[in-house]
Amino acid sequence: MTGETTPLFNPRTQRWSDNFTWSSDATTVEGLTIIGRATIVCLRMNNPVILVARRRWTISGWHPPDD
Template sequence: MFTGETTPLFNPRTQRWSEHFTWSSDATKVEGLTTIGRATIVCLRMNNPVIVVARRRWTIIGWHPPDD
């Protein structure tokens, strides 16, 4: 949902991934837990169709999702 408000993006140097993101039940899409996570997903196109297909294949062969 777009609110028109400015939101900072996720900074991996100062923030923990697990506080802002989680994997969908099939591990193919990143889901935002916070406004920072959701804004980052949209801005960086983290769930574009090409990467979702790749994640599905990686899941089948056991390469995905990554260990935290």
């Protein structure tokens, strides 16, 4: 969005909860940092197909995962 180069989230060296959070309905991943936001966009973490799946998982009690 800004045209700046930003590293993506590295789960080996960074904590998920420092960079991301769940929306109030637990279907959308929201970026807390520039790294989180860039990762969400680049990996298409909120594409329509996964949003439908997460909604179903939430109804079933399988989502969101424990941190």
